[in-house]
Amino acid sequence: MTWRMRVFIFLLVGVAMLSVPEPAIAMEGTPVSDDQVNEVARDMYCPVCENVPLDVCPTAACAQWRKLIHEKLSAGWTEGQIKEFFAEQYGWNVLALPPRTGLNWLIYVLPPSIVIGGVILVTFLLRTGRKASILFSEGFPMPENSTELRDKIKEDLDKR
């Protein structure tokens, strides 16, 4: 494997690692603004109208949830604690990303695996193709009537 290929694969693995989603960052309890509430709510989902982020959900239930987030933040709870609280109350489906437990690890592992697997497959295919091409150029016997072949090729090239 040439050094260029090593560098290329290293870069691709690095990109694949970037594909792993990052965990949420905790917030400190401080005087709370609407923006801070939305920062937490953005990564949570309405349990009633599924797949609608909590920070934009227009229902009365979601407004109450945001109010609850406001209270928790005012009481000094971190973002992580608030999300854990809601997940315990209403289930994991209120979080934008499932917690890293049990089967949920699959969702964190699969994307980089797909990328790395694809890179390996394509590299293998290209290297196999390259070997075939080297074999072809090195050992293939020329036809007997090579002048006729050369003239035919020239004729084809002239036609283009």
Added chain:
Amino acid sequence: MIATIGVGVLVIALVISVMALATAIYGVRSKSGATLASARLSALVVFPLISLVVLALVILLLTNHFEYVYVFQHIDLAMPVYLRIAALWGGQEGSLLFWCWLLSGFTFAALVRKWNTDRDLQPWVIAVTSFTLVFFLFLVVFFENPFHRYFISYEGEVIKSLFTPIYAIQAQPQDGLGLNPLLRHIGMVVHPPALYIGFVGFVIPFAYAISALIQGRTDSAWVKATRKWSLFAWLFLSIGLVLGSRWAYDVLGWGGYWGWDPVEISAFMPWLTGTAYLHSMLMQEKRGVFKRLNITLIILTFCLVIFGTFLTRSGMLSSVHAFSQSVIGPSFFVFICLTFLLSLGLLLYRWNILSTEFQVQSFFSRESLFLFNNLLFIAIFLICLTGILFPIFSELMTGQKVTVGPPFYESATGPLFGLLLLLMGIVPLSAWGASSSKSLGREIWKPALISLVFPLVAFVTGAGKPLAILALWLTSLPVCITLYDYSKSVAVSTLLHKESRLKALFHLTSSNRHRYGGYIVHLGVALMGFGIIGIEFLQSQTQATLKQGESVDIAGYSLTYQNLDVNDTGDGREEARASLKVSHNDRAVGWVFPRRDYYYASEQTVTIPGLRSTPVEDLYVILVDWLPITSEGATFKVFVNPLVVWLWVGPLVLVTGTLVALWPSRKKGTSLVIRTEEGK
């Protein structure tokens, strides 16, 4: 009367489709020209028949026949004509009928135009399209029939039935429920049809691919025959996705254009594999390579189209897009499995004869880079598929529901889209066959240097985080390379033909429409990339509760809340409209009027943002909540979305590029002249 005709013709269309399928297969087996001609005629006749059925339903929608369940559930007296027509695809039954109509129409077009040129491929094309049409017509006739009516039984119960039950009278509702308020938008007229045209359009290349597989064809005739179909389908799928994004931006009111909603993703996945297929198809035409990959991609694309249709109608997904849960889910599941397994089986059966003489001269050759390009598209598709299926898988295995939201998709696919942009820039400059990193580097170093201007400006002005600056560079690179290569070619053409640059540009583009159409499409995609970077990386947002006269500041803007008007509009809704005066850098620039509409009948609220757009950024204001006009005030969410207008300009360039690539060539067809011994 109209409905009776509709139901009757629908059943006849189903029977004739079955006939087309059976006679096509029998005709091929028995090599009977007459049977094949009969199959073709049957397939052609289905289109006008389904057109009659669609016309019948549209007439019912326009003439307030609320005794029909579909009409009652999707229109009301207050709805304008354009929305009544759009209601045709607004519900489950109507959209399935619309699907059938499009498929029969495209089959008609394929058979009418191409019958003489692709005679040997046509019989199996008829069989595959008819098989698909039979499935969808079966669903419409037996499960989701749009001609059910309301009746009142002897006991006073309301019954839904196609035909008049015994001892029941027809109900006569005076008004309907109307469309879901979220669907009452001009987007409803264009977004679903564009998507459906894109979806259904891919059935034709799929049918040709299966036809080639069945016959053991290893040439590229089927690819050439369906090139324009594939581009056409891809174009409408792209338009449909963009229109949906714009609609979300206008109506859903969350300051974004794409929510990684499962239904959005299920429409995005065939776009990903379809785009990979378009690129790969080019390779097969030019170099006779990637035959297996092409067939795999078109099979995947077709199956994903059906899969997406299944997801939205099975009740497996909850989404703003999803139709209500329906009994047709299991039927769809069986159809997808059958189609996928049969297609895969055929591909494996023909695997060996589809091998190509692909020889890699260099990892930087165009062939290799195309392969990496397709790897990225397929990887993004697999990641999206994982995200959609994981919640269902998790619930099945553990009983626990989970959500896989935007953070997953953005972090998993973001880097891959970045690499795609990089390849989009460098692949057009790579050479077929042998190419080294040095030769490629020689071609791209100048435009790559120019492209550094954009991120440099962003860095110096402190406009963004490092990731945003990198993304800006990756987006500006293909723009610079494409424009550089284009201008070099124009300069050479100007010198050679001694003509003006504009004429040279025109002649160059029309002499190689595929290549330069592709360049223009890439430019369009890059422009969209700028818009996406702006909204994803550079967006500012804030929320504030303002009393009248109070202001909120964000990103150089100052918005002063003036007043809130709450009025009954007289068309079934109450409108609450806030007025905010806008200043930018202490200079008054205008007003924005965010709204919340409350629909009485459905008890639903729709948020319409107040929007001020410039080429540099959008000011986007949502009325989050309000209290009765007192000293308490109203709550607003304010977004500043830099560069987002390019997300809407880019598609116009993309469409232009695709049309250039689709435009028929002026080259006349060659004719074969046979000379006899006498020289005649």
